[in-house]
Each structure stands twice: as structure tokens, then as C-alpha cells.
Amino acid sequence: MTTTTIPEVVVLRLPLYVRVLAALEGRGQGVVSSQELGTLLHATPAQIRKDLSYFGRFGKQGRGYQVSNLLKELRHIMGIDREWSVVLVGVGQLGSAILTYGGFAPQGFNILAAFDADPSKHGAAIGNVLVQDIAQIKSEAQRLGVHIGIVAVPVSHCQRVVDLLVDCGIRAILNYAPYQPTTPPGVWVRDIDPVVALQSMTYHLKTAEDQW
């Protein structure tokens, strides 16, 4: 384990390593080469070796990586072998869908509370979570020991809500608004933006059309 700075692009790739390794483990594969990992992750073997070298010496020269061991180590390094407490802000249609989405809890992300500014929503229970007044967020976040905030509010409210989460001591924010909020150093934001994903496919559609 090391405290040197890991390039953010490497950090962003780690979940994909875990996903691929979990699939390999699931089908009983014991060892994987950097070549095979490269194919699965659309990277060169040299890139794979370089990525993993940031975290220690996993592979033996010419022998590949032990799948289960590498997976377990990466999970630990990434902090995903434990539980994290999450709050949601914004209980519109998107927020409701997030609260009822079954994919977070099995991965250790527990949404413990939800907040909205609209009084008509307060007291509602959605997916086992109680919707509370946004005015309560600071005391609740501190009482619950919250690590992560999910923002599902309109663009016009995004920055204000992010500021509020930061003020609550939250340092990791998953942002569904198509807006890049500014945050102080030491706070991480990831954007879920379907338009960006669509725009990275139209290049291929257009290129294919141009070639016909």
C-alpha cells in the first residue's frame, strides 16, 4: 500500500478491473495474464502492468495474476469491501428511481435518508427510505455518519445542493444534474450524464454512415 498520488485516470479504471476480475472469478478462472486483462479492458498489456504497479507487486513475471487475490486486494484498496452511508437530495422522478434501484445496497452503498425542499414529499417512504425536509440534512447527515451524497435536483439547484452537502462534511458526490458544480479541494464529484455517453457513440454512427 502506498500514499503516492495515483493518477485519476487509473482510479477511474479500478472499478472496471474489479468488474472484469469478478466475472473471471465467477467462471472459476484462477490466473489471468496482463494480455487477457488488456483485451477485456481495451488497454495494452503494458498499460495494465503499469496501472497495477501503482498498488504493489501483484503479478509474477511471466505467470500472470492470481484472479481471486488481485480482486480481493483491489477491493480493499478501493474501499469497496465495506459499507458506505449515503444520502440522496431531490426526490423527483429520478430521485425516486434511485431510491428504488436495487443495485446500490448489494455493493455496500446504503442510502439511509432522502431530502427534498417540497413539503408535500416530507414523510413519504420510498424504497424503505423516509423523505425528510432539506432543512434537516446537516443534523441528519452528522447523526448518520454519512460519507456520500447523491444529487438528483434540477440544474438550477445543483450548485446550492452541492455546497450544502460539502457543508455537511460530505466529500464524495454523485451528481445526476447535467452541470459541473465547483467544489473545494478534497471533495470528489462524479457526473452521471447520459448525453455524454450518447455523444461518444454518435461518432461511430456517423463514421459508419460516411463509409457507406
Add this chain to the structure above:
Amino acid sequence: MTTTTIPEVVVLRLPLYVRVLAALEGRGQGVVSSQELGTLLHATPAQIRKDLSYFGRFGKQGRGYQVSNLLKELRHIMGIDREWSVVLVGVGQLGSAILTYGGFAPQGFNILAAFDADPSKHGAAIGNVLVQDIAQIKSEAQRLGVHIGIVAVPVSHCQRVVDLLVDCGIRAILNYAPYQPTTPPGVWVRDIDPVVALQSMTYHLKTAEDQW
């Protein structure tokens, strides 16, 4: 314009170039250096120059890039200076949120039809889109000239729905199910997976905790 193969990592970065350039144009900036673009995109100036060199000669040595010109060219290269026809499959809570989300149409992505297997949903109008029987998708997709499919069904249905979209001639799929469907060559899939985004932040949270 070129038909050489552009590395997929570069294609994935293009929407971020567009977003950053649009913000620069919005505040009236005429010229941008590879240094400044690198700072905004968390990449080295050399990486920026290499990325853009795939698409032609945009910058003049030592003079930087013309913001408006580069933005316009990239939009054209990416095929986002035009309209694309989209269908959605799966009109649960997530699908409904997608249909009422206001961010697609202004970027040229027009959701023209939605499909679900549940008869109780057929005929409903959500966000100006009519929900139709999934059995109609092939004829409707061909009638509407659809380019892109959005998948918002449970994991257990994901592969079957993706196969159906491919069978409709659709070659770009935005997948919200936390499952990697297999597709034939020439079909592109992008996953919207909030768990992957969360997992790329816990590394930082954990590292910060470890250092205290």
C-alpha cells in the same frame, strides 16, 4: 477527415472536449492553448495535442486553438451537429424518468417512442411519448428510422432487449442495466452505471481516512 481508426479512449474523451470548449465559447474566449485544455480536462498538453491530431490540424504551433472553430469541427466530426432518433425500452420508474428528462432533446437526441412488455402501460403518454407494445418495436423502429436505443429494463431482461434492438438495425445502445450485454461487431454500447462511479470515489475516501 480521416478513416483511420481512432482509439476508443479518444472517442470517449471527445464529448468532454466539446463540453469544455462550449463553456469557453460561452464566456467569450477566442483562443485556448493545449496547456489550458489539459488543465480543464485533467490531461497533459501533449495528450491534448495527440488527441486532436487524429482529426486534422487544428492548432497553429505556439498559437493555440481557435475555440469556436475547434468546437464546430469537433461537433461535426462527432456527429452531434444533427438530430438522432431514439427509442426507449422499459417504462418503469427509471424509464419514466428518462422520458421526462429535459436534457436529451436540446442536444439533438429525440426519443420518438417507448416500449414495454406490460400491457397495462400501453397507450400511456409520458413526456410526449406514447408507450407501445414491445411486439411493435421492429416495425416502429424501421418506420421512424431509429438510430439509438435506450435500455431501462431489469438485468434479467437486458440481453434479450439488446438482441431485439440489434435485430431492429440499431447500432448504438445506452444501457442502464448493471449488466454487460454481448453485441455483434459494429454495435456500440455505453453503460450508465452509478455503482462504478461510486466505486471510483471510495478509493479517495478511504485514502483520506487512512491518512488521518
